[in-house]
Amino acid sequence: MEILLEEFYKTDLHIDKYHDRKVFIDEKSYQINGITKSGKTQLVKSYLLAHKKNSYLYIDCNDIRIEFDELNKILNKFCQENRIDILVLDNYKESIKFPNVSQLLITSEHKYNIPEIDQIDLYPLDYEEFLAYEHKYDSSALNHFFQLGGLPVMHKLYIDERNTYLQQVFQIALDDVEFDILTMCAKFNSQKLSAFMIYERLKTKRKISKDKLYKSFEALLEKKYIHLVEKYNHTKATKKIYLCDTSLKSALSIEKNFGRLFENMVYLELLKKSRDAYYEDEIDFYLPNKDEIILCKPFTDERRLFKKLESIEAFLFTHSIQKITVITMNKEGSVSHPLASVNIIPFDIWALGD
Known part of the structure; x- marks a missing residue:
């Protein structure tokens, strides 16, 4: 593992042209949470590249070469010997023990209860952030926002690649039940939809237990792949469901309803404005x-x-x-x-x- 850590330490980081987000990292330690492709890695790498190379260590915890038991044995010693000030654990795994460093940055889809570090929620781009990717701001910008949604990576893809790319990315990020639920939510976005209603529909297409579906539904909510809006003063009424990004509507569903897509887009702006x-x-x-x-x-x-x-x-x-x-x-x-x-x-x- 020490050889692998040396490789991580010596490897130069690279990001494409970075556009500032409304959230930022200062000298404190942070847990940065967000869905896949929301920009977590770009955010932490941009921060690291503003510091001296020998002062930080970046580890992508999804690297299959990492043996976590061995990593826990030597990570603290490695950081001390190389005077690491900033440690980034991208795609953090809960089994990793934190070493003694001045600043710790972890990214994850899950929110872990770690009292000693602050939390940042990183959503896909809102409209103002999206405009930074546009060559010019005119009437075409809003149309592009409808087409691309808020995932920064979409700006790098050709139009014929976008839907299949999103399908593949989200299938990797989610388990099969979570992905099936998300697909159902894409079909019924901006409408009243409950976990039970999803269960009733999915059980006719695949073998699934109600308990597993409810747990997967809650997991999608916790990771903010889907969002629910309550009826005012009616907490038991069926909630309306919204997608984490409007690009998923066309990628996961053939249903066409511009009004509901527009409503979803408005909701996401409200969400990001708290x-x-x-x-x-x-x-x-x-x-x-x-x-x-x-x-x-x-x-x-x-x-x-x-x-x-x-x-x-x-x-x-x-x-x-x-x-x-x-x-x-x-x-x-x-x-x-x-x-x-x-x-x-x-x-x-x-x-x-x-």
Whole structure:
């Protein structure tokens, strides 16, 4: 193992042109969590490359040559002898014992309970981060965002490679039950869906126990491959399900519904802005902390919008809603309403706002 550690220590790190993310690493120790291909490795390598090469050690724990029992015996001694200040354990395995170093950075899909280090959640790119990859910011940028989603690696792939690449990557990252659940969620994204409903559908296609499915469903939630939104004040009601990235919709499903994909994209922006959101009948997202509701209407006209507002007036009155935001693809304006201000905002303007 010492020979392998020497190899890791001497190997030059390389990353393609790196675009800064909204999260960053300072001198503290961190556990960086995120789905596969969310950019965890690029984030830590970018940080390491700003330091002297002899001050850090980068280990990809997925390297099949690593014998973890042997690694635990010599890692601390190796770090002390080579005066390692920063240790990165990429794709961290729980069996690895931490050596005594000034700064420890670990990356994982799982959140481990490690009190001594802070946690960073790294999501796929939001729209503002995505724009850093665009050659110019114009009307084509939003269309590219719909096509590519928020996984940075998608910018390097030809259009005919993207879906098969994602299928392969996620099949490797997940076990077979988790992957089947994710595929089902892609089919029903932005709709009400429960673990039991998934079980009822999958058991007709494959042999599976309810216990295994429920555990796999919880694992996907914990690793943030899927997200659930509750109905407001109805915790037992069936929740709505959203994908971790919109690119998975076309990669894992042939179902086409632009409105639901658009709603999923809006939800991910809310998630990355740490906005507490709920759904309600006829209402896409209710933000109680802001007395605001959000309606996702990529293509809408005033006549349909007025009908929608009429259908939710009881909710507006009961909850003293002050603001209604209607998010569209490109329409902008406002509508007069006696109970709340109604603003129609294109997605790109809304996503880049506060």
